Amino acid sequence: MQAPDPPPDTSLIRRAAAGEAAAFRELVLTHQQPVYACTRAICGNAADAADAAQEAFIRLHRHLDQVDPDRPLKPYLLRIAANCARDLLARRARQPQPLAELETCVAAVDEATPAAGLLQAERRAALRQLVAALPPTLREVCSLFYLAGCSCREVALALEMSEGAVKVALHRARRRLLEQGAGEWRSLS
């Protein structure tokens, strides 16, 4: 019932695997947004998300010769990104750092500009908190689907779940968010 997947990055992957730096840079530019959204969802803060996303691309570069250029790169790359983010979280858990708290303060200062609108900033912060409070699987599915712009199939491939499980997770996440009052904020925008 779905339209076919977008064409894979066949040429770019082949050229990058042959050592062409410009082609690899093009791959980074093409996929950096969903990869970052994925790591951001799992890590919870921008600094860790950037580190994990960077690590994901480095791993991709290391294993380019194992990538099938005729298949879409995005789900494979997102799976690497999710693993990198989880690895980083595990390392952080062993070495607690006050980074997340610091970033929350910085983000609050950034967003609290008069022009941006305090209500809008508060609403975004509150929604972020609600998403962050979701169970890990629901949070990752939600973030990949809504923020990284992945289809259900791509989310399923990235998180190694069935497509049905992704849809159930989205349904549960939606119900939770609305139960917790997220739907009422619409009137604030």
Next chain:
Amino acid sequence: MNLSCEQALDGLLDYARLTPAARTAVDAHLAACPVCRAESARVERVQDLFAGLGSEAPPPDFAARVMAALPAAESPVAAPALWPLALLLAALAALACGDLEQTWAAVAQPAAEVLAALRAQFSLDLASLAAWWRQAGGAASSLAGWDWSWFGASLAIVLALGLAVLAEGPAGWWRQRPHGPRN
């Protein structure tokens, strides 16, 4: 195409990616099913919420950071310049076109000058290069008693180009060899 409620709600999730026919089927189901219509409103509300949250953009210099962070060992390695060696071999080959004994005598004498000129050539000293070229041509012309300077020089250029092209094969392989360990 008549859809069940489950199929319609599944379709609703990926609505933007559906084929036109599938969209029509979902729309038709929603028009006829109040339960799914209510669920559809909830789906849209959550989508609006996330749209308001804004996409997660990486830092502006992210791509540059990634490229800079690629391990040096995995970066393409520049092949050593092989053309000076090819040029030397070509010049020797051109001189070897005459009698070998005479050629050796001709080559042994200016060998020091040739090496000095090659050193100068690395530093792009064109004056020394030209002087070397004249000497090589003069040495060649003494081999057969006729003017080899142009013939030898031309032959050397052709051979040098040929050798440089041949050398580019291994050099290209060296640059493009697979990097890094497998899983």
